[in-house]
Amino acid sequence: MKKCLLVMFFAGSVFVFAGCYKPHDKRVSVAAGVRSDTIENNIITRPFIGAYSLLAGEGIDIKDVRSWRNAAGIMEVQVSGHNRAVYTKQFEYRVEWLNDRGMRIEAQQTVWLRVSAKAMSNFSFTATAPSRDAVDFKINTRKAKG
């Protein structure tokens, strides 16, 4: 009975103290260890949350894709997302640019480029088309190696 009460008290205090963190402007991402504790990054709950994150295979979510034409009339794209995992996720992306006939535009700049998304944080990357002919794009991703 005593043990049970102790565990309940312990768990209760974790929730009480972890609950002190207040949500803020989403444009500012405050890393674990810098901000106040939450359930996800509390020293006691973190290993369980981490294990769950790994088991659930949490990764990145794409939140927003926007494109525009710059002053030179060349198309640019910005991809924004969120890394739900409790560890830094590195991945590579490759942008293929398409002309008005849907044909791929050959370019030296069409290569795999790396992004590092911090744990439970937002990330973004931008890409610029090789010429004014580009009207659309396709983006592929893969796990980063090495």
Place this chain on the structure above:
Amino acid sequence: MKKLTLLFIAMTFAVGCEKVTKIDTTNDAGKQVMALDYRDFDQAASETIQSLLSSGVLARQDGGKYVLTTGVITNDTMQRIDTDLLSAKIEEDISNSGQVVMTSAVGGKDSNRDSMVNDLRDVRDSAKGDEFKQDTMPSKGTLIAPDLSLSGKIYQNNLRYDKKNQQVEYYFQLKITDLKSGLRFWQKEVLIGKRGSNKTVAW
């Protein structure tokens, strides 16, 4: 003699069985190396080209095209690198962007120039010049001088990371200069860092 023959046959087979594979340069998932390989040049060129096209410095206000030459790109690494591995990619993409025209009349190194531009003019001015139909020869004052120059350097910095590992940093620094005014219109640095065993060599 028999043994020697058998040994020769065995060696021939052994050499013949060595596996050689072609690199899938589009989706290469091969291990990283401490020295610079083609993937590093791809990355540096891609980031440079995108920065340059995004900056808008190549778009002329009057709708025309700038004439660009490649000046000197210095190899300040411990590796024997032909800097054309970088500049050729950049030149290709910015030419194809339709915003600039490259010139082969002047350039920072031989590979950026086409010696025939001057050779043909030497022929025109020599006795052999009369052998050619004169209206097919380039007249004086027909070459177009470049407006802009692309130059820069590749720098390598080796550091001791810990007892067993080293850190190698490669800096690709490029800039575009307006040749009339000497003003620098654009510049970009791409850093590629690698960490690995001291046993691997970075040159």
